[in-house]
Amino acid sequence: MGVEVREARTDDELEAWRRVRMTVLPGERCKSVAEMRAMATAETVYLIATLDGRLAGSGLGGRSSYDYAGLHPRVIPGFRRRGVGTALLSALADHAERLGFREAGTSVEDDGSLAFAGRFGFREVDRQLEQVRAIGAEAPPALPAGIRVVTVAERPDAWTSAYDPLALRAFAEMGTYRPIVVSPAQWDGDWLSWPEATVVAFAGDEIVGVAGLELDSDDPHRSEQALTAVLRPWRRRGIATALKRTTLAFAAANDVREVSTWVPAANTAIRALNGRLGFVDRGVSITVRGPLPLAPGE
Numbered sequence: 503m504g505v506e507v508r509e510a511r512t513d514d515e516l517e518a519w520r521r522v523r524m525t526v527l528p529g530e531r532c533k534s535v536a537e538m539r540a541m542a543t544a545e546t547v548y549l550i551a552t553l554d555g556r557l558a559g560s561g562l563g564g565r566s567s568y569d570y571a572g573l574h575p576r577v578i579p580g581f582r583r584r585g586v587g588t589a590l591l592s593a594l595a596d597h598a599e600r601l602g603f604r605e606a607g608t609s610v611e612d613d614g615s616l617a618f619a620g621r622f623g624f625r626e627v628d629r630q631l632e633q634v635r636a637i638g639a640e641a642p643p644a645l646p647a648g649i650r651v652v653t654v655a656e657r658p659d660a661w662t663s664a665y666d667p668l669a670l671r672a673f674a675e676m677g678t679y680r681p682i683v684v685s686p687a688q689w690d691g692d693w694l695s696w697p698e699a700t701v702v703a704f705a706g707d708e709i710v711g712v713a714g715l716e717l718d719s720d721d722p723h724r725s726e727q728a729l730t731a732v733l734r735p736w737r738r739r740g741i742a743t744a745l746k747r748t749t750l751a752f753a754a755a756n757d758v759r760e761v762s763t764w765v766p767a768a769n770t771a772i773r774a775l776n777g778r779l780g781f782v783d784r785g786v787s788i789t790v791r792g793p794l795p796l797a798p799g800e
Contacts (some may be wrong), residue, residue, distance in 0.1 A: 503554045505589045510548040510560070517677050518550050520560040522560035524720065526576045526720040527611070529632070529762070531718040531726045541692050547597050547704065551577075551586050559586045563594040569683045571598035571606040571794065587618060588799060595796045607791040616788055623797030624790035628679040629767040632785035633776045637761060640754035643747035646740045651748060654714070665689045665701055665711050672731035677769030679789070693729065697751050700728060703741055713745035713762065715753060725753055727763035730772065742772075746779055 510519045516535045523532050533541065536696065538548065542564075549561035558581035566572030575590035598606055610616045616626070645651060654661045665686055673682040684693065694700060700714030702785035729748065732741045753761055764787065765773050 503552075505551060505553050505558070505585050507536065507549055507551045507589050507593045508560070509558070510550045514549055518557055518661070519548050519560040522550070522557065522576050522578060525578050530718055531724065532720060533694040534719050537695070545601055549590060549593055550726055551590050553581050553584060556581075558584075559590050561594050563589040563741070564605075565601075566607055567682045568607060568678075568680045571595075571601070571603035571790070573598060573606050573608045575608075582614075591622065592631045593712055595794060599794050602709055605791065606794050606795050606796075607789060609787045609789050611785065611787055613769045616790070619790045619792075621797075622792065624792035626788055627791045628789040630764045630768055630785055630787045630789070631773065632762060632764055632787070633773070633781035634760060634762045634784045635750070635776075635779065635781045637759050639754050640747070640751040643744045644750040645649070645744050648705055649710070649739075649741060649744070654694065654700040654702060657702065658697065660702040660704075660709060661694055661697075661700065661712075662686075662690055663711050668709055668712060668731055669693075669729065670731065671733065672729060675734075677772075678767035679768075691796045695728075696725075697718070698726070699749060699756070700786060701748050702747055703732070703745060705736065706715075709733075711741045711745055713742070713749050715749050717759070723757060723759040725761050742775060743779070750779070 510516050513535050516538055518533050520535070546564035551559035552558065556653065559575060562574040564572055573591060573594040575587050575594060577587045608619065610619055628730040652660060669684065669689055673684055676682060696715050696717040701712070702709055703711035711732040713730040715725045716728050718724045718726065730746055732740055750761065763776065765776065
């Protein structure tokens, strides 16, 4: 039977896609089937791969946050070096070329995957570090003078209003090798998963900061931090620290035992802030980029 790759369309097939990702990346939150469907655009494709009839890998393709094609093949460890990754990557690249992309990127987490990507013309352009924190007794913080905080559950309009200029400026200053591109629709949808755990800071009527958590529906004791951002004129006043501590207190009150976050390696300011709050480094994600069509693999 060999390797077979097909598009994941049904809920059962998307659940199989999720099983692969959670096996390959057990420490990360995986979006639910409902979230996957809500996030999908006309450019998105979900693939699953089998080897001799057994689930062996998955793939995700579409427009990335860096505005080139994102190609994300994942192979279950026991099925690697048997052609599954190559078949998935080839199918994802074909999809991207049909959409008109001439550049692609992906992320890898280990030297073996980095070497695999290199055989097809991908080269490292950036790194992100995973930082994690155990949650214990977390008291809500005192807020800086003149700052009030509301949850997005209380003020849904505040999240939409935070897109411009706060979020746009934050993406531009994040420290990634290329600015992240997020549309207003993506901001209202993909970047908000837990309104009760997402907070917006106001100074008078001006929105000056945001922070939040993402709910892990597979493991309610684990959460990932969403974007933390403060407008530049309001920085160095303790707002970011207070917002992060607010989300950690929410986590503790809701039986979350671990909070993780991904930070661009170049963003030393937020890494240092996380360190002061007790986060420690755990993993690395390497962003690689290359031209389409793919270079022939060796």
